Amino acid sequence: MNNGPITCPEFKRYMNEFRARLRKALDENKWYLSEREGHDVGEQKATEDFLQKHFDRFASEVRTAFCQHECERHENCPLAIFIRTLPPTSSALNRHLSQITKETGDKS
Numbered sequence: 257m258n259n260g261p262i263t264c265p266e267f268k269r270y271m272n273e274f275r276a277r278l279r280k281a282l283d284e285n286k287w288y289l290s291e292r293e294g295h296d297v298g299e300q301k302a303t304e305d306f307l308q309k310h311f312d313r314f315a316s317e318v319r320t321a322f323c324q325h326e327c328e329r330h331e332n333c334p335l336a337i338f339i340r341t342l343p344p345t346s347s348a349l350n351r352h353l354s355q356i357t358k359e360t361g362d363k364s
Contacts, residue, residue: 266327270319273326277318282306 264270286302306314327333 270322273322274318281314
């Protein structure tokens with residue numbers, strides 16, 4: 257019996273899919289913002305806007321779609337049943353960064 261953490265054998269494929277979808281979403285967000293403002297808003301502004309306003313929903317939708325429909329192992333995956341109950345990505349990242357800060361003693 258394995259008592260270690262549950263890992264995803266399809267994680268690399270998931271991350272490749274996530275990156276491709278993120279690039280497309282960032283490009284679309286830049287286009288919409290630029291259209292609304294009447295000029296090219298630039299990559300940085302569009303990326304910041306996307307991360308602040310859309311990233312959590314986007315990450316959840318990509319994770320759910322991949323894990324429940326696209327992954328070839330989803331029917332036998334011990335992680336798939338937890339996908340919908342995972343916290344928002346920003347919350348998970350903030351907890352992770354907080355833990356790293358505690359461990360390293362970084363006060364910044």
